[in-house]
Amino acid sequence: MPFIFYNHKIIIRITLFFLLGSAFAVHKGHAQLPVDFRTEQVFLTTDKTDYNVDDTIHIEGVLTSLSHAHSDPYSRVLYVELIDASTDSVVIRRKLMCNEKGLFKAAIIPDADAGKGDYFLRSYTNLMRNFNPDSFPLRHITIGKPTTPDDGIIDEDIHCMVAPMGRHLIPDIPQQITAVLTSSLGYPRANQTLVLVSSAGDTLELRETSPSGYAIFNFIPRRDENYKLLFSAMGVNKAFQVPETDSYAFRIAGAINGSKLRFAIEGNAPDNRRIFSFDRSNGLSEISTSSVEGVTTLAHAPTGPVTLFLTDNKLNLLSQTTLLPKVEFNSGIIVADTLKANQTLDLVPAGTKLDSMKILSRFIPVSQPSIPVAEYELAASDFESPLPFPVRSFSTSEASTDFQAWLGEGTFRRFDLAEAVKSDCDVYSYMPEQIMTISGIVYDDVNAKHPMKGGRLVAYNGTNRLVTDTCVDKKGRFTVEVDFFKDGTEFFLQGINSKGVLIGGVINIDDTTYPAVGRLPKVTEGKKRNAFKSTDSIGVTGDTRILPNVVVKARAIRTEKRNDKKYYGARYLDQDHFEKYSSLTVLDALRRLAFARVLLVMDDDNEPENGTENLPYYIVQSTRLPSTLPSISAQLPIVVDGVLMDIKDCQYIFDMPTMQVESIEQLTPAEALMYTSNNLYGAILIKTKLLGPKPPKAAKGLRCWPPGLTDMPPLLQRTVSAPEKPGNYRLVVDMVSGDGKVRSVSRHVHVAP
Known part of the structure; x- marks a missing residue:
């Protein structure tokens, strides 16, 4: 029986030991601990996938740890970025705070001049930066250019990706190939028959495609014989080539059952080899054996994907495969087929404590695509596969089969195996952000x-x-x-x-560095394919592009006012401006704002209180959008010294002398988010000279504006409400248990008036 040996380097910085707690406690029965390379995982959802240019992107998610039997996060701060796929650049970055259970939500308002097209939302924590940024989860959305809907057509441009397990078709031993059938726009074609035939004309197997277009074939290929997949439907007849057999190839294969891990090297096994396994429950460990196959027992039954690595003696990766264990999960959510509009639902499975379950749920019209956030991002973050992710199978009987096929072709990418074996815990140079800090050098x-x-x-x-x-x-x-x-x-x-x-x-504040934008995934659904090639045979000659290990620097601290004269002349007024234009009161100054106007209005519809008469009062309106009536449709909220004011309670501010005012600024909608949710057109921020005691005399210090939080975390919510609009929906629920297990379920429901 093979033995498991764990990496021998267990010297850890004392700060990391206390931050990660029991992560590095020694397990009974093992002389030394496996390095688990624990990190965190962000599960992020959006209210929809296609947005108009003037829409607000509402996001909600949960941050969890990736460790054995533990899902609460180490960090309290995370980052969400909006990336323009056309330029591979971050256009908006938000710093968010999650609650102690990892829940967070925020609203992102794209710039008015944002280009139309494909965008990605990327999320990560400081602790996650210790690993490959390509493993940060990405959520694809469109702005101003909706995805072309699936027309359901089958024509001559139908496409099939064919991939042998392990990227090699080895002759004379049982093999598995995966075929994914899609339209010219990248949409899966379900319930279609594919036939595997040999060059001799023998029919070997027939398979019907799953909801995600997957078909799995198992057969024994013969040496020097070629194979094809035949397709015939709607008058379209196609033949898709299967990769040729390779008599010199080899690959590592395996199976997982509880804590029992079976491995086997198929084909011509190389000499001087090493075998490693990694999963989040057991960490990275080496299987010491000279045999080409065997069974070993892991310390813990894995709750997520298990990756087997085959290397040479110099740790050069030769082959890898990933296995999907069966995990027991209480996902028994009971939902009626028909719901009333705005009906409240309790989505916690029966017999489950609320504190032990994190739930993300949303109602999606059946006409819109949906995605299983939990299962998708658990896999797509750590793995990259040439096959499209089987998003339409996650709540069907084919779910585990398609998911395993996708993982079987995947490449583990959270860390480089050779560097991990050599570095062990030295990989941790970024610590979890549990507090906020300002750092630098004093001269x-x-x-x-x-x-x-x-x-x-x-x-x-x-x-x-x-x-x-x-x-x-x-x-x-x-x-x-x-x-x-x-x-x-x-x-x-x-x-x-x-x-x-x-x-x-001088006080120099440290710059903040952010991860570089790496290779973004190719958007296939709704995108027209080139018609010159109907088959992609996925073999060993895959995409091997390597990204440089770089980071992007951004100035962390703003230490002086912006100097854009056009901006300040239009939106920002200070003492210099007050003196130049003889603005004696705040009312005088507000009338100088280029994108706002001051109106005197009266509530004619309201009855006077206590016998008093209605009095006119001032409001400020935005002029960026048409508004011809003196109503509150484009009214700008007024914020005084960081406090949102009721417009009728702050009429005194219009008569305040400008000598008592430091500045007046018209905030954009994005800038106004930190003060009020009623920020469709922005807000007016007035800073007075009367706020609290003065700090030490500024002649010897430094004024700075560190990057702060965009939004505060939500309360842990147990219930969700059905949509207000009647219709047919999918209720998509993503669950993360207290011990880190994940499950995504979907239910078709009808919402009645």
Whole structure:
């Protein structure tokens, strides 16, 4: 019986040990622990997939850990980016906070001049950055250019991808090939018959395609014989070539049953080989054996995909395969076939504690595509497969078969095996963000040549007026922990040397780095294929492009006002502007805004209270969209010193002298999100000179605006409501159990008035 040996390097930074807790406890019965290379996983959903250019993208999701029997996240902060597929660039980045169970939600408003086309939402945490950014989950959406719907047509442009398991067709031993039948627009063709025939004309097997267009064939190919898949329907007759057999090829295969892992090297097994296995429950371990096949027992029964790696002695990867274990999961959600509009549903399975289950649910019209977020992203994040993901099979009897076929052709990509074996826990250079920090270097001179040796640094939060401080080391470096704060919060930083003297030198704030945008997946559904090739034979000559290991730098701290004269002349007014145009009151200044107008209105429809008469009052409207009536249709909310005001309660602000005002700014809808959800046209932000005690005199410190949170986490919700609009829907539910198991289910329901 083969033995499992675990990597011998278990020296870990003490900070990582405490952050990841029991991740590195020694398991009974093993001399040393496998390196589990644990990370986190983001499951993200959107309210739809096709958006108009003026739509708001509503996202909701859950952050979990990827470790044995544990799903609560280590991080409290995550990042969501909107990536333009046409330029491979991040156009919007949001920093979000999740609750202790990992739940989060946010709204993203694309720029008005955003290009029409394909976009991706990418999400990740700081801890996830220790691994390949290509493994960050991506969610495809369109803006201003909806996906071409499936016309259901079968014509001469029908296409078939044919892939042997392990990318080699080895003769004279049982083999499996996967065929995926799609239309010219990339949509799967279900319930179609494919026939496997030999070059001698023998019919070997018939298979009907699944809802995702998959058909799985099992046969024993013969040496020097060719094979084809025949298709005939709607007057279309096609033959799709199966890859040729390779007598010199080999591959690793396996099966998993509970904690029993069976492996076998098929074909011409290489000498001087090594075999490794990896799954999130057991980590990375080496199977020590000289046999080409065998069975070994893992410490824990895997709850997710298990990958087998075959390498040479120098850890060069020769072959790999991924197995899908059977996992018991209580997904017994009972939903009636017909629901009333706005009916409240309890989606927690019977006998399951609410605290032990994280649930994402949504009603999707049957005319729109849906995707199983949990099962899809658990696989698609760590693996890359040349086959299209079987999204339409996830709630059918073919689900596990299609999913296993997709994984069988997949390539593990979270980390490089050779680097992982050599590096062990040294791979962790990014820690989970459980708090928010500001870091940098303090210099005691204006030329930034002499770091301040020792002393302290004080950080003053201009919004809540809280003061925090930290020590400065002998190299001038500091990291100050601050409370969670929203984007746009101003901080005042002041260095104090070891003698208690305020330092007027330079404070350099660290830049923030963000992961580079790697190779985006190809969008196939709704996209016209080139008609010159009807078959893709997937073999060993796959896509081997390698991306450079680079990061993208972005300035973390804004330390001075924006200097775009066009922007400020139109949207931003300060003391210089007040003096230049003789604006004596806030009302005078507001009338200088280019994209807003001030109106005096009266509520004619409301009855006077207590015998008093209705009085006119001022409102501010946006002029960016047509609005000819003095109504609240384009009214801009007013925010004073970060507080959203009722328009009738803040009439005094219009008469306030501008000498008491620091600035007036017309916020864009995206900027206004941090103050109010009623931000269709933006908001007016007024900063006065009267907010709280003044910080230490700014002559010696630094004012800065670190990147803060876009939105705060939602409460853990147990229920969901049916749509208000009657019709036929799919209720898609993604569940993550307390021990990290995932399951996606779908139910067809009719919503009645």
